[in-house]
Amino acid sequence: MHIKRSLARPSAIVGAGMSKFGAFPDKAGRDLFVEAFKEMSGSIDKGFDPKEIDEIYVGNFSSDLFEGQAHNAPIVADAVGLVPRSATRVEDACASGGVALRQGVMAIASGMADMVLVGGFERMTTLPTAQVTDTLAAAGDTLFEIPAGFTFPAFYAAMASAYMHQYGLKPEHLMHVALKNHANGALNPKAQFGVTIPAWMQGRIETAKKKNKPVPSWQNEWDFLHDDAANPMVAWPLRLFDCSPITDGAACVLLVAADRAKEFTDNPITIIGSGQASGMPLHNRAELTSIGAAKVAAQQAYEMAGITAKDIRIAEVHDCFTIAEVIASEDLGFFAQGTGYGMAEDGVTARDGAKPINTSGGLKSKGHPVGASGVAQVIEVWKQMRGEAGARQVKQDVPLALTHNVGGTGQTCAVHVFERK
């Protein structure tokens, strides 16, 4: 199989915006998309004319089941005033947003478009948790995996069980990932659970005092994280704080042909590498402790960009579960296989570490509106690369960054490499 690994015409991001992530019972998915579009429009330094948008790609997993609304691309295009432009929904489960970005990159590379709106949205809190679990399970193999009782937490828990057996990971290593991502998310005003875990614990203690309820005896965040009542088991070894939440949210970026980027901003972020690969269901993979599609997609993206994993300064990776961040950091080549699990504990992946991962708070703390997540990752690297990430801005300069967006248990992975020229 040969994939031509160069772009005839590269794309640059000139605008990016997202809705607040959280639970918004009064808003439809399209309303969140409008919020993201408005923020994106306002972020373009030299302004733009929406009439110049040629194509729209929208990542969405299942507004069909969550909102009873299929065929949503023309609906969101209409909501932001872009009819009759071509509007296409992209669905690859949790990788929908990253794959939508790749479609935009290809539209510009093909010469068919100069300007592309890439967005994603998911309105998930419409359903009770049990039905959300069932809906997400549809991203697995419903004929051969789901009858065995697998849920999404259970799939990643199974990967964690194999990883623990092979490399000696302990649940505490995963808790370090959660602590780090919540520490980052606490500095992200858009995050759904933008609070550190110690502050969360303190909040619970104060609420108990205020209501004259028994005050929990946690001495520190480790007591809290080991407490079956405060941090219940979801799918062993994964507890509640190992799982990303159920989230409503939307995100948008504006892509233009890189040769036109300076018309819109003096600080464009160019996409220099794009990779995407597919994978088999978990039980058919030779290895259960890595995601092959991520390795292939990363290799494609690095090769196209002409760089290696070492060159990447920061990355937003798909931490739908804490174990997923560990596996991602190895699949992307940041750390050797079987060594990534200690990196959060050692501070390597912290905001001030050598390889900051998920400075936004990740899916874990920022929230995971499935179809929007891959696009929201791009917004974080855009902000960090332009020095606009506020309180969570990394200290080091970020000329090169990466996003890694996984669908299902790794049946889809999209990886993109970004450069500030």
Add this chain to the structure above:
Amino acid sequence: MANDSRPFTANAFNQYLGEHKLMGTRCAKCRGLYLPPRAICPACHSDQLEWIEMSGKGKLAAFSAVFIGPSALQAEGYDRTNPYCAGIVELDEGVKISARVLGVDAKQPANIAIGTPLTVEFIERGEGEQKKTVLAFKAI
């Protein structure tokens, strides 16, 4: 060799489960073995496959004790206080499949060992038209 004329579909796989047979397919050309069954060989792209019955013996390759299950398992009575085990089983033939795992204590998941020897079981659910057989493996 079972009834060779059945199509290589999930439906046929499930029919076999109902007959208490765990069936995969084998490529007649390159001898590649596939479970769940495949109609096209991904190694050599041949469509000359044949059904083959698996030994039903294997070991636990990965698992989770599930405390919050899908509605179907909640309806069977599984919940936070009564978790079940879902796993990936590696058969002696080298292929793997997802299955319910029985004969282990899902309430004490830290004591469940990867590599535990397992043998195939067939869980019967429902009656009449609703009757279906779920693939499981039991610790030996």
